[in-house]
Amino acid sequence: MDRAKPAVAGRSITAGADFLQLDVGEAPPGGRADWLAARLRAAIADGRVPVGARLPASRVLAAELGVSRGVVTEAYQRLTEDGQVVGRGRAGTVVVATPAAVVTRPPAPPPRPPEVFAARSPGTEVFDALRTAPAELDLTPGVPDLAAFPRAAWLRAERAVLHRLAPADFGYGDPTGTPALRLAVATWLARNRGIRVDPAEVVVVAGVSQALGLLAQVLHADGVHTVAVEDPGSLGVRQHLNNWRLDTPPIPVDAHGLRVDRLEESGAPAVMLTPAHQFPTGVVLDGDRRRRLLRWARRGGVVIEDDYDAEHRYDRPPVPALRGMLPDAVCYTGSVSKLLAPALRIGWVLVPPRWHADLVAAKRMADLGNAALPQLVLAELMDSGALERHLRLLRRRHVRRRDAMIRALREHLPGAVVHGAAAGLHLLVTLPREVDDTALAAAALRRGVKVQPLSWHAQHPQPPGLVLGYAANPPSEIDRALRTLATTLHDLR
Incomplete structure (x- = not known):
């Protein structure tokens, strides 16, 4: 031969x-x-x-x-x-198919980090600016392994859905979402998050960001003008809530999660938190804090629960969602952005019965409802078990990449302290006090490595640090990025 x-x-x-x-x-x-x-x-x-x-x-x-x-x-x-x-x-x-052709474009101009990292608390445009800034190695947190998107399973599900759709199914649908997806989400939440919910209570939204916008409108109309947030906590969440005219006073987070005693002292009527895997520290709200938070909610407080990274837990099963314990006081939201891809823009939100009609009205006025076809395909993936199989594959891959990042940190940045390794798609590393994390992130971007400084996500002073995503990069690139970060930090000193 x-x-x-x-x-x-x-x-x-x-x-x-x-x-x-x-x-x-x-x-x-x-x-x-x-x-x-x-x-x-x-x-x-x-x-x-x-x-x-x-x-x-x-x-x-x-x-x-x-x-x-x-x-x-x-x-x-x-x-x-x-x-x-x-x-x-x-x-x-x-x-059965060749890879899609790669469209070549003229080289992009070099990044201009001073504009991206110009301020400790940047404006709403900063994430778009950082997303489009060219970088060879991207450690942006919250990005799943997009190369792992289950294209073949999605195509099979799409063909199955299209085969059985009637012409009427291509018309305008229910603004709360397709019945098939609402049922699939209710089943998923019962099986994976300990939430028992009637499918009629599920409202399908365009990701957690839209859920926050709709909740902000409903709460504001009901006289709630302040939603306390975690500190450190997501800059993007804070910006969304501020955009809808809600004040966002900071509540400290420590090794046990949100300081509920400080929430009680603040007088805030509502709080937004990520109890299953806090962003960016990675801590889990512990049992004593959960019980105290639920007592606070029973006295009239409102909890907005972003079930961030709950499925991506590696050392033990995830803690049950707060919503399953107190449905009359907890607004719950989740999405498939970290399970499949942010590009799908599919999420869900549950609210206490007194706000359900107002939430549906806000969703109707926003966009008449999400596109039906992707909802039906996602429902098919959930019902067939393909989504859970995909999640098992992702967990194995994420563990390897997390371990590779921890090894690289030990080798190249031995002075860094690692937080939040038990779950999620990112690590938080804190650095010696003399480091300016914003300056370090800007210098790293000039060398082709994209990271986020911890100071972006804090309202009160915090130790300097970096939020490093590992899910989207193979181990070799993770090691190269950490080596570049170590060189950058050395040159700044």
Whole structure:
């Protein structure tokens, strides 16, 4: 057999590693699956592995490369999620599509960090500015592994949905969301978050950001003009609430979560918090604080619960949602932005019965309801179990990337203290007192690494720190980014 010839469509690539000139020695430590997926993707793109070709059996290719079978299985899984290959049982793994063509653009101008990081408490435009600033290595927190989006499963669900839709289903729908998704969300919440809710109580929204806007309007109309927030806490959340004319006094967060005693002293009628995995510290609201918070709510306080990162817990099952314990006082919101992709703009919100009609009215006036087709596809993924399978895959991958970031921090920034490693998609690292975290983030951006300073997310002084996302980057890139951060910090001193 002449191995220099292209593979024949419909036939197996029996000499996989040799034919594709794969050298596992090129793979970075801890990043073999990423490396193999990239090499196979390139071979499909340039025609060395044409559509219709069958990839080598995973155990065969693993033996040829001298790696574990799990490395090959994960690489094949990524190509499956990208929609480039399909597993066909005994027929093997078959190439069904080439990667989308990459549109080349002129190089972007160099970033201008002084504009992005001009102020300790930046304006509402800062996230757009940072998002569009060019950077080779992006450690933005809250971004999932977008390359892992389950394209093949989504396409299968979409085909199934389109096959059974009647013409009337393409018209205007219920502003609260499609019945199918509301039922799927209610089932998901009961199974995963300990919340028993009638599907009629679920309102589908365009992510947590829209949920906050709608809640702000409803609360403001009911005479609530102040919503206390965690400190440190999400700058974006604070900006959303301020945009709807709500004051956001800070309530300190410590190792046990929100200081409920300080909330009681503040006199605020409502509070917004992330009890399952606090942003950005990663702490969980402990049992004593939860009980005290619920007593405060029973006396008339309103709790807005953002179930941030609740599904991404690695050391033990996530704590139950507050909403499941006190539905008459807790407004609850969640989304699939961290489970699938922010681009879907699908979330949900539950409110106490007294506000449900007002919330639905606000949603109707906002946009007449979310697009129905993505809702129906998501419901299909939830009902089929595909979403839970995807979540299990993500958890395994996130643990590896979290561990890679912790190793890189120990090696390159030994003076940093790591917080929030038990869950989520990011780590908080605090730095020595003399460090200016905003200046460090600006200097890192000039060197091609994108991070967020802790000071952005604080109203009261905090130790300097960085909020570092790890979910979207393979271990090799995480190590390179941390090495660059360490060099940057050294040069600033």
